Amino acid sequence: MTAPFGTRLRQAMDTRGPLCVGIDPHAALLAAWGLGDDVAGLERFARTVVEALAGEVAVLKPQSAFFERFGSRGIAVLEQAVAEARSAGALVLMDAKRGDIGSTMAAYADAFLAPTSPLFSDAVTVSPYLGFGSLRPAFDAARASGAGVFALALTSNPEGHEVQHARGADGLTVAQSVLRHLAAENADADPLGSFGAVVGATLGSIDADLDINGPLLAPGIGAQGATPADIPKLFGPAADNVLPSVSRDILKLGPSVGALREGAARFVDETRTAIG
C-alpha cells in the first residue's frame, strides 16, 4: 500500500529539500537549448530535465500545456517523462489545472489519479472555480490511490485577484473558502495532508489563513520576480509547508545536466537558509 502523498512529500522535502522544478518546454527555451520547436526537441528537453533532476529534487512538475500543444505525440512524450521521473525517484505533480462539472471531473480524475492511467501522477493541480464540490471525484480518486491534489487558491498572476478576492455571502473571500475546504480535507492527516493549495510567491502580502495542514505550492519564484527570501515574510508560520516552484529560472541553465543540478541545488540552499 502506497503511503499517502502528503507523507511522501514531507519525506521528500525533508531529505531532498523543499523544491519543485517545473518542466515547461517553452518554444524560447527549446531554441535556447539548440532544439527544434517540434516533438523531437520536446522529447530531448524533457528527457534532459528528468535525467538531471529526477534523482535530485523532491518534485518535478510537468506543465501539461507545453506537451499538449504537440497533440498526441506531445502527450506520448509527457507519459514517458512522468514514468521516467517517477521511477528515478521524483514525485510528479502534473500541472494540468483541470476543473469541470463533477461527472467530467471524474474523467479527469481517471486520467491523472487512477494508477492504471498512462498519465498517472503523484498529484495534479485543479481549478476550483466550478465550485469546490465539483472537485469531489478528484479527492476521492486521490484518496484511493495515495495521490495528492493541489487546488488554486491565490495564484501568482495579478489577474487572479478579481476572482480570488471576491467575497461570498458568508463574507469569506473565494480564496479563503478554498483554503477552508482544503483544511477540512486534510483534517487529522499526519505529518502533512495530501491536499494542497497553490499560493503564489509573488503576492507581496497574504490576507488569508494558510493553516490547512497541507502543502502550499508556491510558484512565481525566479522568472515572475519572487525569491526564496520572500517565503518567510509572506507565509509566516506556514513557511515549513511551502513547496517553492521554479521553472524558467532553472530551465534556462540547460541543456547542461550539471548546470541544471547546480541551479536546483542553489534554490534549495537559498530556501533552507531563508526558512531557517
Ligand SMILES: O=c1ccn([C@@H]2O[C@H](COP(=O)(O)O)[C@@H](O)[C@H]2O)c(=O)[nH]1
Ligand atoms: O499561480 C500559478 C499557478 C501555476 N503556475 C505555473 O507555474 C509555472 C511557473 O513557471 P515560471 O517559469 O517559474 O514562471 C508555470 O508552469 C505556470 O503555469 C504559476 O506560475 N502560477
